[in-house]
Amino acid sequence: xxxxxxxxxxxxxxHTKERVTMTKVTLExxxxxxxxxxxxxxxxxxxxxxxxxEEGLKDEEKRLRRSxxxxxxxxxxxxxxxxxxxxxxxxxxxxxxxxxxxxRLVQKKDTGHVYAMKILRKADMLEKEQVGxxxxxxxxxxxxxxxxxxxxxxxxxxxxxxxxxxxxxPGGDMMTLLMKKDTLTEExxxxxxxxxxxxxxxxxxxxxxxxxxKPDNLLLDSKGHVKLSDFGLCTGLKKAHRTEFYRNLxxxxxxxxxxQNMNSKRKAETWKxxxxxxxxxxxxTPDYIAPEVFMQTGYNKLCDWWSLGVIMYEMLIGYPPxxxxxxxxxxxxxxxxxxxxxxxxxxxxxxxxxxxxxxYQRTFPLERPAAISIEIKSIDDTSNFDEFPESDILKxxxxxxxHPDTDYKNKDWVFINYTYKRFEGLTARGAIPSYMKAAK
Amino acid sequence: KRKFEPGTQRxxxxxxxxxxxxxxxxxxxxxxxxxGEELNDWVAVHVVDFFNRVNLIYGTIxxxxxxxxxxxxxGGPKYEYRWQDENKFRRPxxxxxxxxxxxxxxxxxxxxxxxxxFPTNVGTPFPKNFLQVxxxxxxxxxxxxxxxxxxxxxxxxxxxxxxxxxxxxxxxxYFVTEFGLIDTKELExxxxxxxxxxPDPV
Ligand SMILES: Nc1ncnc2c1ncn2[C@@H]1O[C@H](COP(=O)(O)OP(=O)(O)OP(=O)(O)O)[C@@H](O)[C@H]1O
Numbered sequence: 001x002x003x004x005x006x007x008x009x010x011x012x013x014x015h016t017k018e019r020v021t022m023t024k025v026t027l028e029x030x031x032x033x034x035x036x037x038x039x040x041x042x043x044x045x046x047x048x049x050x051x052x053x054e055e056g057l058k059d060e061e062k063r064l065r066r067s068x069x070x071x072x073x074x075x076x077x078x079x080x081x082x083x084x085x086x087x088x089x090x091x092x093x094x095x096x097x098x099x100x101x102x103x104r105l106v107q108k109k110d111t112g113h114v115y116a117m118k119i120l121r122k123a124d125m126l127e128k129e130q131v132g133x134x135x136x137x138x139x140x141x142x143x144x145x146x147x148x149x150x151x152x153x154x155x156x157x158x159x160x161x162x163x164x165x166x167x168x169x170p171g172g173d174m175m176t177l178l179m180k181k182d183t184l185t186e187e188x189x190x191x192x193x194x195x196x197x198x199x200x201x202x203x204x205x206x207x208x209x210x211x212x213x214k215p216d217n218l219l220l221d222s223k224g225h226v227k228l229s230d231f232g233l234c235t236g237l238k239k240a241h242r243t244e245f246y247r248n249l250x251x252x253x254x255x256x257x258x259x260q261n262m263n264s265k266r267k268a269e270t271w272k273x274x275x276x277x278x279x280x281x282x283x284x285t286p287d288y289i290a291p292e293v294f295m296q297t298g299y300n301k302l303c304d305w306w307s308l309g310v311i312m313y314e315m316l317i318g319y320p321p322x323x324x325x326x327x328x329x330x331x332x333x334x335x336x337x338x339x340x341x342x343x344x345x346x347x348x349x350x351x352x353x354x355x356x357x358x359x360y361q362r363t364f365p366l367e368r369p370a371a372i373s374i375e376i377k378s379i380d381d382t383s384n385f386d387e388f389p390e391s392d393i394l395k396x397x398x399x400x401x402x403h404p405d406t407d408y409k410n411k412d413w414v415f416i417n418y419t420y421k422r423f424e425g426l427t428a429r430g431a432i433p434s435y436m437k438a439a440k
Numbered sequence: 441k442r443k444f445e446p447g448t449q450r451x452x453x454x455x456x457x458x459x460x461x462x463x464x465x466x467x468x469x470x471x472x473x474x475x476g477e478e479l480n481d482w483v484a485v486h487v488v489d490f491f492n493r494v495n496l497i498y499g500t501i502x503x504x505x506x507x508x509x510x511x512x513x514x515g516g517p518k519y520e521y522r523w524q525d526e527n528k529f530r531r532p533x534x535x536x537x538x539x540x541x542x543x544x545x546x547x548x549x550x551x552x553x554x555x556x557x558f559p560t561n562v563g564t565p566f567p568k569n570f571l572q573v574x575x576x577x578x579x580x581x582x583x584x585x586x587x588x589x590x591x592x593x594x595x596x597x598x599x600x601x602x603x604x605x606x607x608x609x610x611x612x613x614y615f616v617t618e619f620g621l622i623d624t625k626e627l628e629x630x631x632x633x634x635x636x637x638x639p640d641p642v
Contacts, residue, residue, distance in 0.1 A: 013503075027604040030489070034470065080485055081488055
């Protein structure tokens, strides 16, 4: 017999309601992950069998491989229970900074593997209602097992921060590259644009629209090939995306004439000088954002191609087409693009390039040499990045266990389903067996 | 078993949750130890996951499970659960349900965070009594299910989380029976539970 009288829903506190919703979502996610993991496990087994078949192994060798594989899987099970934390990584260097935290080059202490660690401050995200976006980024990084997308290996959290442990791309980002070069040649541009087309297409096929393609989010691997990062993360709701932000501005900003009258060389210099600052600001830059994203009328995949066109312009001309002294001006120019998108006569580029609509053979460009070759002296070489001053890693003030339940008790269960571990990353001690690597 | 009128919003939600929880996975198969792998590691991962989920589930009804509503931790009129540990309660002691749950969750947390019981370093063996400890943990977790189903099922239904709890319970049940981790005696309250909306897993 039920002993408790039930309380009607209406009397439920909003805190309880939230907790219930979160629990349901967590359980649903758990079971859908369970399915996914079950399938992935079977895939790995099949892959192993296939590779062994291809290599024509003898039964005895097969048996050994199978048991080695089972051992790896067991190891994965065990590692799933390990509570990774900050203390498992040695921080080597700050390599990037964003609006909501920083990116560091780190080394996992036990394996010696090098990763990029993105640190995001929870408080900032809660305050700016970025939690959904973080989840979106985590989800896409997890889902996209694609060679066009920066791979994520682990994620964990403590009281203060979320940590994303991603593959380290030693080539730096496109923004830094563009800051270093005056312009790119048409060939170089063609290469990067072609790769970015494939990259964007691959996330579109997963059903994601990036909405914030910009040079800061195009990373370069050790061979100089492009990968996408930063999925509509915090940037998704950066002020730059909000029309109200521009509406409420004082429209009679007089400053713009100086910029307007500069020749393209000066424009490019000014642009490059201020570029890094723009990247850090929570306002962000509207330079690459499609007009329809500003308008409340809805947008589709095409907005990513718009951004790519802007980047292509910047590569060839030295600054993006709508760049101005202030984001407000830039915004106006974007909205008025039919008049404002012009090509400076002093920087001649081909008619073909001007068309901005380029068609590429769907070849596999990664086998070709990159447009600009990347130089890397060692695995932790950061010479392709700008210099960043050392900072105190954002340490939690109170010692806490990393246990998810502790977090839950501490009411930051908004982040509860956040922790993630990838098979490949966890078992990657020493060499990764070829059948576990992503198809390359 | 509770039914919702087709066509109502509740029914649609219910159906949706059911679908996402039941999609494409046979839980009975999912709990089986994959060929060539270590039983202890397989069990350990499951125990930690079950603990986390049961804890979450209890969290959703905990404000209706009070000293007043449940002065004695029980599973219906026939089963009374007493708490015992190595510290304050050396003898089995009758406690209120919320107090019992608190002690239980804390105790399990200590167990699974104890490297000597649940080693996380690759290569460190499990202790000899590992499965014994696990049996104790799982039997106690099972009591949470029993209590929630028998005393707080109304609340679960009201929250629309039957499908969630049921799936979790079924998963748990298949797991413990697959590896014989709970005595049949402990599972007895199940009979009366089935009448209250708990799925018949067999
Ligand atoms: N996986 C990586 N490997 C190497 N460098 C990286 C990696 N991820 C990010 N970076 C560097 O850190 C910089 C900032 O990263 P990112 O753009 O992800 O930060 P952010 O917090 O998202 O910033 P914002 O939200 O302002 O775009 C990048 O421009 C790049 O230089």
